Amino acid sequence: MNRANVSxxxxxxxxxxxxxxxxxxxxxxxAGEGQIEKTFDTTRxxxxxxxxxxxxxxxxxxxxxQVHLVYTVASPRLEVDSEILPNTGPAEKIHxxxxxxxxxxxxxxxVADYTLDIPTGxxxxxxxxxxxxxxxGMQADASVQSVGGGISIRDYSGHLTVHSVAGDIEVIRxxxxxxxxxxxxxxxFVSPATTKLHGSTTSGRILFEGDFMDRGDYxxxxxxxxxxxVCPPSASYELSAKTLKGKVINTLPMTRRRESASPRGASNxxxxxxxxxxxxxxxxxxxxxxxxxxxx
Amino acid sequence: xxxxxxKTFAACSRFDVELEAYLEGEARPFIxxxxxxxxxxxxLLADLQSIRQAARELPREEPSGxxxxxxxxxxxxxxxxxxxNCSRFEDELEAYLEGEARPFIxxxxxxxxxxxxLLADLQSIREAARDLPREEPSRxxxxxxxxxxxxxxxxxxxxxxxxxxxxxxxxxxxxxxxxxAALVFLGSVLTLPSSSIQSWGGADEAANSPAVVRVASAxxxxxxxxxxxxxxxxxxxxxxxxxxxxxxLKATYEKSLVSLDGSIQECLDSLQHEPRNTLAxxxxxxxxxxxxxxxxxxxxxxxx
Numbered sequence: 001m002n003r004a005n006v007s008x009x010x011x012x013x014x015x016x017x018x019x020x021x022x023x024x025x026x027x028x029x030x031a032g033e034g035q036i037e038k039t040f041d042t043t044r045x046x047x048x049x050x051x052x053x054x055x056x057x058x059x060x061x062x063x064x065x066q067v068h069l070v071y072t073v074a075s076p077r078l079e080v081d082s083e084i085l086p087n088t089g090p091a092e093k094i095h096x097x098x099x100x101x102x103x104x105x106x107x108x109x110x111v112a113d114y115t116l117d118i119p120t121g122x123x124x125x126x127x128x129x130x131x132x133x134x135x136x137g138m139q140a141d142a143s144v145q146s147v148g149g150g151i152s153i154r155d156y157s158g159h160l161t162v163h164s165v166a167g168d169i170e171v172i173r174x175x176x177x178x179x180x181x182x183x184x185x186x187x188x189f190v191s192p193a194t195t196k197l198h199g200s201t202t203s204g205r206i207l208f209e210g211d212f213m214d215r216g217d218y219x220x221x222x223x224x225x226x227x228x229x230v231c232p233p234s235a236s237y238e239l240s241a242k243t244l245k246g247k248v249i250n251t252l253p254m255t256r257r258r259e260s261a262s263p264r265g266a267s268n269x270x271x272x273x274x275x276x277x278x279x280x281x282x283x284x285x286x287x288x289x290x291x292x293x294x295x296x
Numbered sequence: 297x298x299x300x301x302x303k304t305f306a307a308c309s310r311f312d313v314e315l316e317a318y319l320e321g322e323a324r325p326f327i328x329x330x331x332x333x334x335x336x337x338x339x340l341l342a343d344l345q346s347i348r349q350a351a352r353e354l355p356r357e358e359p360s361g362x363x364x365x366x367x368x369x370x371x372x373x374x375x376x377x378x379x380x381n382c383s384r385f386e387d388e389l390e391a392y393l394e395g396e397a398r399p400f401i402x403x404x405x406x407x408x409x410x411x412x413x414l415l416a417d418l419q420s421i422r423e424a425a426r427d428l429p430r431e432e433p434s435r436x437x438x439x440x441x442x443x444x445x446x447x448x449x450x451x452x453x454x455x456x457x458x459x460x461x462x463x464x465x466x467x468x469x470x471x472x473x474x475x476x477a478a479l480v481f482l483g484s485v486l487t488l489p490s491s492s493i494q495s496w497g498g499a500d501e502a503a504n505s506p507a508v509v510r511v512a513s514a515x516x517x518x519x520x521x522x523x524x525x526x527x528x529x530x531x532x533x534x535x536x537x538x539x540x541x542x543x544x545l546k547a548t549y550e551k552s553l554v555s556l557d558g559s560i561q562e563c564l565d566s567l568q569h570e571p572r573n574t575l576a577x578x579x580x581x582x583x584x585x586x587x588x589x590x591x592x593x594x595x596x597x598x599x600x
Contacts (some may be wrong), residue, residue, distance in 0.1 A: 107542060129597050130545060147597065148548040165590055166548045181591060183552040202586060203555040223559045223579060244566065244575050286559065286579050 037091075040067045040084060042091040045121040045140060050096045053131035055111040061137035063119035067094055068117040075109035077102040123158070132167070150185070168204070186225070201225055205288075209295070210281035212237045219282045226288040227279070233294045236275035243268050245287040252294055304334070311337045319344060393418060395420045523584045530591040537595065549594045556587040 006203040044065050050057065055074075062068075071080055073185060081102060085093040098112045100102040111131075118124070124142040126133055132149040135142065141159040144151055150167040168186045171178055175193040186204040189197065195216035199206055212218060212235050220227050226246070231237075233252065241248045247268055254272040270290075283290050311330045318324040331338040385404045392398040405412040531553075538546055563580035566573055 055430055107544060130542070147545060147593065165552050165593065174524060181586075183586060184555050200582075202552075202583070211527075221582075223583070226553075244573075244579075284575070286562070286575070 017036070028066050034072045036071055037078070038069045038082065039070075040094055040117060041065065042094065042122070044119055045123070046091055046119060047093045047125075048116070048118055048122050049094075049125040050114065050127070052098045052112055052114065052128040052131060053100065053110050055113045055128070056080065056131055057113075057126060057128045057133045059124065059126065059135045059138070060117050060135075061122075061139065062117045063120065065090065065119055067091070067119070070115040072113050072119050074111040075094070075105060077105050078110065078112055080112060139240075196292045211235050212281060214278040216279040218279065222285045222288050224287045225285065227283050227285050227290045228294040229283065230294070230295050234275065236278040237279035237281045238273050238279070239270060239281050239283070240293070241270040241283040241290045241292065243285040243288065243290050246285050246289040251290040252292055258292045308334060308337055315341070316550050319348070382408060382411055389415070393422070501565060523581070527587050527591070530588055530595070534591050534594050539595070541597065545597060552590050553587065556583050556590065559583045560587070
């Protein structure tokens with residue numbers, strides 16, 4: 001009897017600490033291998049910022065006043081820090097930062113992938129120099145920056161400022177103000193419902209697919225890349241298209257006008273009004289072509 | 297007799313008039329002389345001086361908060377802090393001018409002449425401003441405004457431009473501080489007339505820099521030379537630090553810089569043939585600005 005009791009006690013003494021270690025590990029494992037999850041209560045409009053080095057960042061807006069973070073790191077010598085303000089109560093400001101614990105960490109081990117579900121009213125600042133960024137369904141202001149990664153943003157209604165040195169930028173169904181800049185990357189705007197859109201790239205191409213809003217201002221500028229506009233025949237806009245070394249090819253009916261103070265140098269330009277000219281569209285390229293054509 | 301009574305009455309009246317000023321410290325010799333001649337006025341003066349003396353000797357007591365609250369409430373009720381309607385007018389005026397429905401503004405401006413005059417002035421200024429022709433500032437002006445606002449930290453979220461990268465962690469690093477200063481300088485230079493820049497030799501010095509010798513020969517104006525010098529300085533910093541940069545990141549920056557250098561060179565060639573080609577000049581300024589931004593970004597990320 002005594003021996004049995006001792007034996008049971010011993011087993012319990014061994015198993016309980018073991019379970020204390022194994023259970024969290026099992027829960028983490030259930031979330032996905034190497035995945036770490038964190039949830040923070042926030043206000044409805046917190047400020048969220050993220051500094052990553054390399055990897056994929058996905059940010060989605062949701063209706064909860066919470067930030068739910070899931071991340072994986074490619075190396076134990078990489079860690080993710082979170083800084084939350086204020087210290088108590090719903091967070092008004094959260095900053096996530098990927099830290100290299102070893103400066104000599106090989107490039108392929110510097111990867112941290114993030115998935116963030118955040119309140120739709122949160123303002124965002126994301127920097128992911130060597131990785132891609134995808135954002136969906138947000139309503140507040142955002143600044144998104146990458147160096148080599150592509151950036152894709154869908155259904156965003158705040159003021160959006162997007163920079164990528166070499167990555168492509170895709171903005172789908174934005175309804176706030178949009179500013180998108182790249183050097184060698186392409187810019188792609190799809191179905192914008194925004195009244196202020198500014199896109200600029202040096203050697204990339206610009207493709208705008210959608211309608212122009214009444215009283216909207218659209219400024220698209222490429223250097224050596226082409227600028228393509230594909231819009232419905234019912235679109236109403238005043239057009240200024242200028243290229244120095246390329247061509248302007250327009251296949252939509254246009255009431256042409258002469259510009260009184262035309263900038264010198266635009267060897268190929270088209271100034272005119274399509275339908276009633278409710279929006280203002282300014283397209284420029286130095287050596288690329290500019291094409292305006294109707295949607296099929 | 298009658299005349300004497302009249303003189304006495306007149307003197308006492310004068311005493312009454314001047315007494316307050318005398319008690320407040322003004323030099324009024326008549327008061328003292330009349331007090332000596334007139335028993336009743338002398339007694340009044342003596343009483344007042346003794347009261348004042350006694351008051352001076354009283355201990356100083358701070359009234360309770362309740363007393364002050366009551367005093368303030370009473371004063372407010374009497375309009376001592378300004379008319380409540382005028383205060384409300386001031387509070388709502390900005391919103392009204394920005395297009396919000398504020399019926400109180402119109403009704404109060406009809407009842408209150410000063411507020412009505414203020415509203416009329418502001419509306420006439422607004423009308424006059426609307427009639428002004430719309431002028432689009434040059435890129436140079438925007439660049440300067442943008443650089444200065446960024447330098448002053450005027451942009452929170454949303455953040456725009458590579459320069460915010462600097463703002464985030466600018467102080468621990470000397471290079472980004474220099475870059476930021478250079479960008480401010482870049483913006484400033486853009487707004488200066490060409491003659492000013494030429495007077496401090498921007499174009500000549502820029503032309504002497506090895507990094508811009510190739511482009512300097514084609515420079516049409518001093519401001520572009522000064523810009524080239526700023527970009528050249530940034531590029532010098534970049535080259536000095538590029539070894540510590542991650543190889544793939546460095547390759548990305550190199551590719552972008554090649555692209556920008558190509559556009560700068562092409563613009564300069566165009567300007568050499570057509571010095572007044574404004575489109576080429578605009579693109580040149582944009583390319584320099586973009587290059588400065590890319591270099592700033594690269595300097596920030598070096599070592600990562």
